[in-house]
Amino acid sequence: MPADDRMADGAHDPVVHDPAVDGERIMRICNACRYCEGYCAVFPAMERRLRFTRGDLDYLANLCHNCGECYYACQYSPPHEFDVNVPRRFAEIRAQTYRQYAWPASLAAMFDRNGLAVSLVLVVILVLAMVVATLVLGNGLIAAPPDPSGDFYRFIPHGVMVGLFGSVSIFVVLALVMGFIRFWRDMGETFTDFTRPDALWSALRDVLKLEYLDGKGAGCTYPGEERSQARRWFHHLTFYGFALCFAATVAGTIYHYALGWKAPYGYLSLPVVLGTLGGIGLLIGPAGLLWLQLRRDPETGDARQLGMDVAFIVLLVAASLTGLLLLAFRETSVCGLLLVIHLAVVMALFLTLPYGKFVHGIYRSAALVRYALEKSRPMPNVSLE
Numbered sequence: 408m409p410a411d412d413r414m415a416d417g418a419h420d421p422v423v424h425d426p427a428v429d430g431e432r433i434m435r436i437c438n439a440c441r442y443c444e445g446y447c448a449v450f451p452a453m454e455r456r457l458r459f460t461r462g463d464l465d466y467l468a469n470l471c472h473n474c475g476e477c478y479y480a481c482q483y484s485p486p487h488e489f490d491v492n493v494p495r496r497f498a499e500i501r502a503q504t505y506r507q508y509a510w511p512a513s514l515a516a517m518f519d520r521n522g523l524a525v526s527l528v529l530v531v532i533l534v535l536a537m538v539v540a541t542l543v544l545g546n547g548l549i550a551a552p553p554d555p556s557g558d559f560y561r562f563i564p565h566g567v568m569v570g571l572f573g574s575v576s577i578f579v580v581l582a583l584v585m586g587f588i589r590f591w592r593d594m595g596e597t598f599t600d601f602t603r604p605d606a607l608w609s610a611l612r613d614v615l616k617l618e619y620l621d622g623k624g625a626g627c628t629y630p631g632e633e634r635s636q637a638r639r640w641f642h643h644l645t646f647y648g649f650a651l652c653f654a655a656t657v658a659g660t661i662y663h664y665a666l667g668w669k670a671p672y673g674y675l676s677l678p679v680v681l682g683t684l685g686g687i688g689l690l691i692g693p694a695g696l697l698w699l700q701l702r703r704d705p706e707t708g709d710a711r712q713l714g715m716d717v718a719f720i721v722l723l724v725a726a727s728l729t730g731l732l733l734l735a736f737r738e739t740s741v742c743g744l745l746l747v748i749h750l751a752v753v754m755a756l757f758l759t760l761p762y763g764k765f766v767h768g769i770y771r772s773a774a775l776v777r778y779a780l781e782k783s784r785p786m787p788n789v790s791l792e
């Protein structure tokens with residue numbers, strides 16, 4: 408269904424609570440007030456418009472990083488009758504965005520009860536992996552003789568691992584790209600503009616620095632009204648941990664195919680050092696984000712998304728923990744068992760990437776590119792008079 412039709416559906420039915428309809432109401436109030444215009448990118452973007460299409464609301468909602476600052480500052484927040492709660496309404500709109508742009512559409516339902524869905528995927532893959540590994544390896548799975556070389560491929564051949572994870576990665580990338588294309592198109596931007604280097608560079612800088620979580624040096628109001636840099640630092644650890652693990656995979660691929668150096672690699676080799684540092688980041692960062700998440704002010708979030716947030720964080724922690732354990736015990740007799748568990752967790756993480764919290768990174772980055780494009784254009788004539 409086209410984006411604006413989705414909003415119109417809710418607008419014509421007074422019984423249906425549509426966050427986008429209420430989001431538009433709130434944006435009209437904010438546009439008249441403009442007290443929060445220095446807090447984040449949302450308010451300057453809002454001020455460029457007088458009307459808010461569904462695509463605009465998806466854009467603004469994904470530009471919001473849910474810090475809560477405008478809620479604490481607002482004279483119209485509950486219990487005021489205007490009931491202005493930007494962070495919560497935008498969190499609800501973001502959830503609609505995730506569902507709307509999911510590809511294939513038949514899997515969009517995974518966002519509804521995401522915590523349960525992700526847990527089921529994990530359990531099914533784990534059980535399947537254990538059954539197949541037991542059938543193939545027999546006693547060797549749990550009682551293989553220790554091997555000082557720490558060679559993983561004595562349990563699962565390199566070609567099988569590459570085939571399995573390669574095909575899943577292609578599907579995951581395709582699903583994420585399709586979601587991005589539809590989101591970008593509904594925001595009303597051209598794909599030519601998306602490739603503008605100045606806009607891409609500006610958005611990349613914001614993402615790498617987490618510019619808006621910095622609060623101009625004071626931090627953001629998360630998990631409560633007190634300002635803190637904690638969320639930004641835990642987010643950095645998670646993001647760069649993920650990036651380092653990816654870099655470790657790329658380095659391993661270059662070693663294997665370009666240089667002809669076969670795994671296992673030494674503890675001081677580039678793939679292992681990158682993977683270890685990434686794994687540590689992915690342990691501390693997500694654990695810290697979970698700690699903050701559980702202490703956050705319930706007024707500024709959408710409680711229905713807690714399962715999705717927690718499921719993603721738990722998978723990240725499980726993937727890094729099992730990866731580090733595998734590295735530590737790769738020369739022992741439990742190597743095979745740890746390898747199967749680690750690969751099952753990573754597979755569950757990969758498969759659920761396009762249907763969980765990870766998509767936030769895609770849509771938020773796209774919104775930041777659009778924000779950079781808008782900033783480079785002359786201010787439209789949107790006088791409130």
Ligand code: SF4
Pocket residue numbers: 436437438440441442443444477478480481482483484491493
């Ligand atoms: S959130 Fe409240 S204080 Fe901030 S711009 Fe909107 S109406 Fe004004």
Ligand code: SF4
Pocket residue numbers: 443446447448449450470471472473474475476477478493494497
């Ligand atoms: S919650 Fe934070 S990021 Fe979102 S609109 Fe308010 S101030 Fe901006």
